[in-house]
Amino acid sequence: xxxxxxxxxxxxKESVIPKEARGILHGLASNWSDVVDSKVLExxxxxxxxxxxxxxxxxxxxxxxxxxxPRKVLVRIYGEGVEAFFDREDEVRTFECMSRHGQGPRLxxxxxxxxxxxxxxxxxxxxxxxxxPEISALIASKLREFHDLDMxxxxxxxxWDRLRNWLKAAKSLCLAREAEEFRLDTLEExxxxxxxxxTQEGQKIGFCHNDLQYGxxxxxxxxxxxxxxxxxxxxxxxxxxxxxxxxxxxxxxYHTETPHLxxxxxxxxxxxxKRFIKIYLSxxxxxxxxxxxxxxxxxxxxxxLASHLVWGLWGIISEHVNEIDFDYMExxxxxFRQYWLRKPMTLDSGINQ
Numbered sequence: 430x431x432x433x434x435x436x437x438x439x440x441x442k443e444s445v446i447p448k449e450a451r452g453i454l455h456g457l458a459s460n461w462s463d464v465v466d467s468k469v470l471e472x473x474x475x476x477x478x479x480x481x482x483x484x485x486x487x488x489x490x491x492x493x494x495x496x497x498x499p500r501k502v503l504v505r506i507y508g509e510g511v512e513a514f515f516d517r518e519d520e521v522r523t524f525e526c527m528s529r530h531g532q533g534p535r536l537x538x539x540x541x542x543x544x545x546x547x548x549x550x551x552x553x554x555x556x557x558x559x560x561x562p563e564i565s566a567l568i569a570s571k572l573r574e575f576h577d578l579d580m581x582x583x584x585x586x587x588x589w590d591r592l593r594n595w596l597k598a599a600k601s602l603c604l605a606r607e608a609e610e611f612r613l614d615t616l617e618e619x620x621x622x623x624x625x626x627x628t629q630e631g632q633k634i635g636f637c638h639n640d641l642q643y644g645x646x647x648x649x650x651x652x653x654x655x656x657x658x659x660x661x662x663x664x665x666x667x668x669x670x671x672x673x674x675x676x677x678x679x680x681x682x683y684h685t686e687t688p689h690l691x692x693x694x695x696x697x698x699x700x701x702x703k704r705f706i707k708i709y710l711s712x713x714x715x716x717x718x719x720x721x722x723x724x725x726x727x728x729x730x731x732x733x734l735a736s737h738l739v740w741g742l743w744g745i746i747s748e749h750v751n752e753i754d755f756d757y758m759e760x761x762x763x764x765f766r767q768y769w770l771r772k773p774m775t776l777d778s779g780i781n782q
Contacts, residue, residue: 576635
């Protein structure tokens with residue numbers, strides 16, 4: 430946590446705020462009459478982000494306003510090389526559209542390598558929260574609402590094109606020994622076979638978050654309102670893929686000394702997965718029967734394989750383009766290891782007991 434004058438934050442040793450953001454922050458704070466000094470701010474780096482750097486900006490307020498919530502915003506600094514993963518302009522359009530839908534924070538300003546966002550007065554979830562039955566139920570209902578959003582653009586599945594594009598990027602970036610270790614020369618055929626093997630006629634396509642880890646979910650402790658944030662990877666996809674992604678994230682805790690290590694003993698058991706899916710399906714007002722729950726569960730388990738490939742390739746690419754302190758390559762190894770381990774039993778049985 431650093432408290433500095435804006436000029437010092439721009440030019441001193443604690444240069445953590447991009448220079449272009451200065452005018453945006455100063456302009457925002459100048460319009461708030463309760464801010465003591467718009468040029469004096471507190472910078473709090475937020476942990477857990479692996480694509481961008483996120484800073485919480487706080488301004489001291491006058492004595493008369495101490496009972497009110499403090500003035501805060503978020504500064505999001507885009508990670509290096511993210512163009513390998515998504516189009517930033519598409520992501521900003523999604524962000525703005527989500528705001529119009531009343532979802533997530535408002536966009537307060539943009540600069541060349543980042544943006545300033547409204548600060549949501551809610552708590553970011555922890556890894557343990559995903560296993561809390563009450564919070565999990567709230568997430569399931571919120572995710573159904575998210576999937577049903579009427580977002581612009583073609584309602585086509587992006588998953589398979591993304592996998593092929595990321596495979597191409599990984600091949601162009603990694604060393605020969607890395608390509609051999611991850612069997613990249615065989616992955617094109619693997620992706621094609623997986624697409625044919627798990628794509629179902631009539632499967633539900635929705636607007637998916639595609640990165641539903643606990644750090645992208647917030648909860649208001651008073652209202653119990655859940656907000657899903659950070660839409661870099663959002664797109665239309667089979668809803669089963671989004672649910673699978675969420676279940677896979679339960680193996681992670683990004684706030685430990687070894688944030689890259691995954692513990693698949695924490696993957697939710699079959700009863701926990703069924704409970705989540707039943708709440709998800711029933712949140713529209715109709716009770717889901719056991720057959721519907723089992724059918725979606727089988728699809729989710731198959732799409733978990735696609736999730737392992739997606740984030741395995743993400744890890745390989747990130748190792749070469751991102752300077753955030755995270756062992757991306759070891760993370761990739763674990764995702765690929767799970768893919769090859771789970772593939773035979775998942776495609777044979779459909780459900781991991």
